[in-house]
Amino acid sequence: MKRRGRGIASMWYPVGFTVAANPSGAVVKVNEDGTAVVLTGTVETGQGALGVLSQIAAEALGIAPNDIHIVSGDTDTCPMDTGAIASRTTYITGNAIAAAAAEARDTLFEVASQMLGVKTSQLEAKDHKIQVKGFPARSAPIADVALRAHLVNGTPPIGSASWNPPTVPLDPETGQGKPFGTYVYATQIAEIDVDDETGEVEVLRVTASHDCGTAINPMLVEGQIEGGVFMGLGFALQEEILFDKQGRQLNPNLTNYIMPTTLDMPVVESDIVDSYDETGPFGAKAVGEPSLVPTAAAITNAIYDAVGVRITALPATAERVLAAIKAKRAMEQKQIPA
Template sequence: MAKKIGRGIAAVWYPTGMSGGGDPSQAIIKMQPDGSVDVIIGSVDIGEGARTVMRQIAAEELGVSIEKVNVTLVDTDTSPLDTGTFASRVTHQTGNAVIQAAREARQVLFEVAAGQLGVQPDQLIVKDDMVVVRDFPEQAIPIADVASHATWVERRLIAGRGAFGWPPAAIDPETGAGEPLHNMAYGATIAEVEVDTETGVVRVLKLVSAYDCGKAINPLLVEGQIDGGAAGGLGSALLEELHPYYPTLDHYPTGFFSYMVPTAKDVPALDAVVVEMGSLTGPYGAKGIGEMTANSQAPAIINAIYDAIGVWITDLPATPEKILRALEAKEAA
């Protein structure tokens, strides 16, 4: 029995948002009389941390502590429109919509506070739950006091609306040229594997993945996305077989007892590297960091297998049977 070690690398580029454009997000922000903030969006959080990121963005723009921000998802009838949680789009599209809504609400806040402080609205900033006169920071008033005054004295609603999304890409009918992709991000994975030439079993020893997220609004969530993507990419490389006898449907998996996915036992040592190359359009320079994190592991693992035993596997997943058949073909050649 021989166990051989190999290393491989693969790179990927990936757009933010739906290819071809036409995927808007909307947001509404309103401030309660006590200075707390409601962020109303249609984006669904499926574990990637969208609610947390939207809370951070709203808190940053309105100068309130994050504990005072509540993100609300109601239903598709009453929530602002959102195209969907896919295409690595929520942080970018919905984040921009939340920024717009927060800035509109902040302008109302400044108009009310300006009358209380005897200054012009453009002289004000928000910081640490206070509205502050920019050039005279000793002149300040709690945001909660401004919100209360707006509600009960001036009878004003401190609220804002936001909407963001690229229009559908126009295609030149003569040349076919257009701009279907936006806000490109980049990534790479290095894989180290051990291949058993007697059994064909491949064991991934380590995955190092580096991804450009533009700006890590929440670095811990970004690292979680990268690690989760690494596990998913490992599954597509070695385990997940949809059609074992393609193009027929013979013996296709009908449940998790026959469709293999990686578990904690299968996941190797992971190293997530966050790269920040700010975008021109994303909130604070952020890009999408969802789908692409699962895309570079499989080719890196396949390259590592070749480095270890000198055979190419061109049909995923790289099962032990395929490894052994490739080795037999190599010996027979």
């Protein structure tokens, strides 16, 4: 008989390396027509990082993301970067790009202040214009300002910056210190069916609420959450590398190493918590790794809710769940006085 259960799990997760320096450098060059090129040493690993980074650069320069071209992943042309690891790209590379873009923007402000006859401190970059704060009608198109910077003033708007989260080393005896710049938080709830005759677990839906600071691109955040739930599902129910007694893997192929497919995917209801972190670029933190962290516990807690057995060793395969159900029944029968 199928029994329904629900389980919940919360988590916290840090952004960037543990104490160790993990800097990112960035260069932003504003072209003669007001579009821009960003140089970064990070690499697109499929998560959409370059999209997020172009949105950060665009926001800082007051132009649209499609005005930005990102050059990445080349040690000859790009500044040093610690790379696509530790959920650090948006937060750390993003901060470096925001700072580099602000530097290039300052050059535009210098030029525009002469054109508009105001102090640079009164200017802002918005909607493809450099405009006076509070008086958007008094403005110059960013393309005109950029061209003038290049060809009249002789000050090409180029900014470069690097950023590394401030940390305090951990005391070797007690581990006390400030290992990370910031943390993100999340809660996931799973609803599942357990077949108490076969032990098979079917995950019906997962509600995933994640704090990632400002969502630079909510669509990509949702993509990460769905991907994370998928990985968490495999971790919870299916995936395990098996070794023989001589330390050799028994299932090193996708036939015998079972992992979820799209057909195993539950409905994912993702939610982005309203949040702003003042240390991140435009308030952003991270979402990459954390999206997988609470899934397994939410699922195994739901298994307990459904059939009353506690799975303490992953993965919760049908065999393991059934064995636990049988052991529980045997225990209950023993307790009935003869």
